Amino acid sequence: MRILFLGDVFGSCGKRILAEHLPEILSEHAIEVCIANAENVAGGKGITLNILKKFHKYGVDIVTGGNHSMSRPEVFTETPPQKHVLRPLNLRHEERGEGSTVFTLSDGRKIGVINLCGRTYFNEDLECPFTVAKAIAQHMAVETAHIIVDFHAEATSEKVCLANYLDGRVSAVLGTHTHVQTADERILPKGTAYISDVGMTGPEDSAIGMKLKQVIDRFVNQAHVRFQPASAGPMLNGVILEIDESTGKATAIQRLYQRYRFKS
Template sequence: MRILFVGDVMGNAGQEVLEEYLPKLKHLYHPQATIVNGENATRGRGINEKVYKRILNCGADVVTMGNHTWDNPAITDFIQSAKKLIRPANFSAGQVPGIGYTTIKINQQKLAVLNLQGRVFMNPSDDPFAVAKEVIAELRKQTNFIFVDFHAETTSEKAAFSWYFDGQVSAVVGTHTHVQTNDARILPQGTAFLTDVGMTGPYDGIIGMKRQNVIARFLNQMPTRFEVAEDSRRNLSACLIDIDDETGRARKIKTIQINADHPFMQ
């Protein structure tokens, strides 16, 4: 089984570069499942139904979220019926709408996709380790193929999570920091791990936002309105994971970047 995972789609710029390159990536690599993080898709914070459908039309099978899940109130209008949209499973159990994981059928197999949020330097949430332990135990009754989007701030929390669940899930890929890391690896028990897959959106901003506003905040510590750098050159960040069809253990993980310094090559 081959999975293509695309990192945090940021604003209109992210939507446009996804629309341009996701079909090309799918044609080149032939993934059986395509997962896209969409938590920054509308104006850099949250998602609405129109954008959710646009991401699906680009070729996504599942859209994951993160700490900005509720920042666009429009999500509450459709999240209950959006079966391909998942938000972190450790959001206040039973108190919020939506689902934290889903399964998709791939030929004769099932792939489970689980979304979680970290707790270090993040808004309060339930313990992702405890929630994941319970959910993964249930999912493993159905399938050995489990992909986790772990939306978290610190590298240590992401690494600890992946090592703790090594051999119990096929892959743990981090999102949230918008900077692709250089540590893609297969852990000893067969779990693919990448601290952060990176961002899909403005290439010349600072984590997707207009540079001048971010720099001003560092210079004077005054409140600043952060806006997506929509007029920037574009970037797409992703990873490709190959999983053994018999065991559900990862065999290979490859990072992908498409931007001015790393042009797409077919």
């Protein structure tokens, strides 16, 4: 199974990259399933129902989230409930939305996706991602051998430890949240693909998505200005995974980094 996973799609810049380029990427790389982290797409925080529909139109099958997901909870409380849009599974006491899903391809094959948040440097009330991941992966394995974990976390140590803890139990552990793509993609000894951070699909010429000048002003002058999403330097960050059909083990992980120019 060939899977494309896109790092945090940020603001209108990220949305426009998907609108203008995702269909050609899916076809060029013979992608069968597309997963995108979209915790920052609605003006930097969360995702709306309207944007979710557009994502599906562009070719995204499953949407994952992170620490900003619950800033726009409407998408999780729609009637009928929206399928395959996730927020972190280990948000304690959160009843809205789902943290894992099993997606069925048109030919009947299945892929499970799990979304988790790390605990290092996060204030949210979170259950242990290690314990939660192990239990849900075990449960999902009854239905499918293809399991992808989006681990939305700050610390690379926590990410590399979760990946090794789950090695051989899931197809991939992919880090998100920092908006900076790391160059440490690899397949762990028991067949789990790993990267510390997939990166961001949004404006690279920014402070991880926000307008540089405002963020520099905050650092230099402790100015309390409201940050606004940037749009300069459209960049797509993702990974393409190749997963063995019978075992669910990863056979390849390839990074994507692409800069674009918008036509006016």
